[in-house]
Amino acid sequence: MTSSSTTLRQGLADQLAGRGQLADPAWRSAVEAVPRELFLGDVVFRSDGARWEPVRRDQLGGEEWLRMVYSDTTWVTQVDGISAADAPGPLPGKPTSSSTLPSLVLRMAELAGIREGDKVLEIGTGTGYSTAILCHRLGDKAVYSVEYDGALAATAAQHLRDAGCSPNLVVGDGLRGHPGGAEYDAVIATCAVRTIPASWLWQLRDGGSIVTTVSGWMLASGLIRLVLDEEGTARGRFTGDTVSYMLARPHERPPRATFYPHPGTTRRTRVSPDLLDGWTAHFVAQLAAPSAELVHTGNGVALIDVATGSQAWTEPDGHGWTVHQDGPLPLWDHVEDALAVWREAGSPDQTAFGMTVTEWDQTVWLGDPDGPHWRLPT
16 A cells, blocks of 8 residues: 555654654644655665665655655764765765654654744754744744754755745854844754853743753763743753754864873773763763763773873773773773762662753753752863
8 A cells, every 4th residue: 555645744643642742733733744755855874884875765666765754763864064965875974964853853842842922943954854843833934943054054945945934044053043033932952062052041031941962072962951040040951861963063073083092090990881881871971071082992992082182991801990091181080980979879860960051151960950060061
């Protein structure tokens, strides 16, 4: 039996509703109305484990392509600045744009608490699909979307026109927001940030919300909703969702030199590096060493601080683990100290963490704002 786009959109809406989403009928209507295939073009990337392979509509056939489009999956559309349509074949590298899985698009919008009459600033237009969902819910004039990449912005604008949407589209640095549309009731970021830009606070109304993922150079991530009070301070708790977005391009990691393990000072570790495979432990490690990258070596992990050149690397010693640390920052000490605090609290998940943001200072805390806390980089 042939499945039409309309039938598949209804099936996707049923799937999301079955997970407890789309409680507001207006969001279900948006999912059923917006044709996702318009925003993916005719080619996307799919990972084969080592490279990104272009998958073409004409290779699959129309029906199989539509079924792929309406799976609740993120489809990568650009790798290292090369669009799927322009790829000569499989590519190495990292994704630089994608069409986020619909359940997460709706999760972000629902988490923001958007209501009829609200005005929204979206950071990261991407393919334009999430922008179209917002347009269907709020109307074109109430949606502002900023895209950093000019080529992506032009493609998204065409996708949106094809879908009958005409939101306020801006090409520029989303970390600066868009003062021309302020004040906003909500800011929704479809990219991750190391810190909350002050411009988002300035352009948000009192009581407005910011929904974003906080990430860093270890690529740990936490989804959070912050609410701005009348004093200009935003507060909120992490949701615990195990989701991640690509870092905003201005927040991306700088180039790192080739890692050469220096012996430095050596001691037995207090925790196994395997602990960092856990979602929350990984996040805690990033809080403790925010300018370090985490690299998995052949038999352990390495922390490499791109700001100071400090490094820490672990290796098994037959009875446990040994860590070597070199440079001005004792990276593994910082990570172990933070993990000790977290474990003493019972190793809770991310919902035990929250965040307080002002123009001058940003902290992530455990338990409550007066509990253990870590400052984010400025």
